[in-house]
């Protein structure tokens with residue numbers, strides 16, 4: 001199987017208004033190089049002191065008592081499941097409208113993913129959860145899609161009623177709030193990704209688990225590093241899923257210097273798009289709610305003639321994307337779960353109508369106006 005990513009990178013290079021600006025977002029790399037030089041001179045590449053600093057910074061950012069850095073966002077989900085002793089014979093309730101990693105982590109842990117549909121806002125439909133609970137259900141894994149919090153007070157009360165764990169896939173949601181509260185307060189763990197396309201990003205892979213539960217945190221610190229208590233004592237068998245010290249340096253730099261601006265720019269770009277697109281009858285926008293602070297990792301609209309509009313925007317040098325055209329229950333990998341077309345009508349509808357527009361911190365106001373004008377032109381033709 002070939003690596004398809006180099007081709008994807010090439011595709012993006014040509015456009016005037018891009019979805020992501022990987023080069024620009026690290027244009028000040030020389031400043032980071034200076035800090036990396038210190039790591040190279042010191043040689044503390046694995047779980048070095050920058051990792052400890054990063055964990056402190058991350059815990060503060062997410063309002064958590066404990067932040068455990070790991071290799072990536074997928075491992076953050078998997079290790080959460082493992083630390084909560086969820087595996088073979090267990091069921092975990094999640095959504096089919098997500099990036100495959102959410103569901104993949106459940107399958108890798110040996111448990112069975114059970115889907116409930118999403119709502120028009122792309123997030124788990126909390127009214128469908130109770131029907132999906134069986135004797136085997138051990139956890140709920142909501143995904144805060146696109147940077148919008150799920151209805152966590154309702155999900156938390158269902159979990160309490162049925163004695164279930166909550167693992168929140170928070171890959172998109174650094175900086176968000178639910179009713180002004182940090183999301184860590186609504187479950188056992190929140191898991192984050194620092195993939196280069198995420199709002200807080202590093203130069204490769206990186207992830208975080210946050211929790212307020214000390215014994216869970218202690219387990220996670222152990223299993224992300226082979227279960228080692230110290231150099232010679234193994235408490236439990238674990239994994240090698242450590243955040244590289246070099247990536248911790250990058251994450252520290254970004255948290256210190258960039259993240260607040262990234263978050264506020266994405267929010268203001270999205271508010272502007274909401275306003276400018278509101279009158280267009282061909283477009284359905286996600287309704288905003290005051291109790292949700294969204295951070296817009298993605299900005300979705302639902303549109304008529306989606307594929308044609310996408311092509312038209314790209315032809316006009318605007319990078320529109322679909323996240324994602326095939327919900328997970330209809331993927332080849334999910335065949336063994338025996339779901340079929342029509343099982344999750346909202347997820348399937350969104351997969352056919354959803355379009356993501358650029359809201360990156362480098363997008364200028366005149367770019368946003370141009371995107372909106374180009375969409376209007378498309379529907380006039």
Ligand SMILES: Cc1ncc(COP(=O)(O)O)c(C=O)c1O
Pocket residue numbers: 072073074075098099101102143169171172192193194195205206207
């Ligand atoms: C919703 C969601 N969950 C989990 C992940 C996995 O994160 P990572 O790529 O860091 O493993 C991603 C990554 O794109 C994601 O979008």
